[in-house]
Amino acid sequence: MRLLVIEDEHKIAGALKKGLTQEKYAVDVEYDADSGLGAALSQSYDVMIIDRMLPGTMDGSEICRKLRADGIHTPILLLTAKDQIQDRVEGLNAGADDYLIKPFSFEELLARIRALLRRPQKAEPNILKVADLSLDTLSYEVKRDGQIINLSAKEFALLEYLMRNCGRVLSKDTIISHVWDFDADILPNTVEVYIGYLRAKIDRPFKKSPSLINTVRGFGYKLGKVSA
Secondary structure, three states: OEEEEEOOOHHHHHHHHHHHHHOOOEEEEEOOHHHHHHHHHHOOOOEEEEEOOOOOOOOHHHHHHHHHHOOOOOOEEEEEOOOOHHHHHHHHHOOOOEEEEOOOOHHHHHHHHHHHHHOOOOOOOOEEEEOOEEEEOOOOOEEEOOEEEOOOHHHHHHHHHHHHOOOOOEOHHHHHHHHOOOOOOOOOOHHHHHHHHHHHHHOOOOOOOOOOEEEEOOOEEEEOOOOO
């Protein structure tokens, strides 16, 4: 899952990027309203974390308003030092999905991000399941046919994105935009390499089970059982 953080306090922004990266998220950071809005409009994100007070030509609430007016419905979590009810109401009315007052605990921020990611999902709250494959987004435990599968951080992130989009054909560009951050060193065959890593762990050892990671030639990849 790929997150955008728009936060002008570099210490806070750095701490958020470090913590969220450790939690298997790809994270892009912008430090002012104008570059933040530009990133939000030009890239695809799964959640945006936006500070209410920002340098630039607008504040965080105005960023929310512009994104919603542009038809972008990505979940937005507003951060603010303002704790007045009217401030929260204004931010939510501008299009934010949630509001977190500074100072906050990283654990609460993480829980709110997970809640925002769960909202459109019909799967069990913290566990994604496809056939006999399961992925726990809290414990980072992946199992197939009851057997634990050890994945690297990026393999986990890729599998989570595939499972959240089960049945959909995903192009390489789409996968890159959600699993790798903007600064990542992506080679033309990076997605193919990581798909290969996942197949070696998810499909090949389980010969009695159907393959779940499928190539759709000319289009990309799709996770799910192939119809007979």
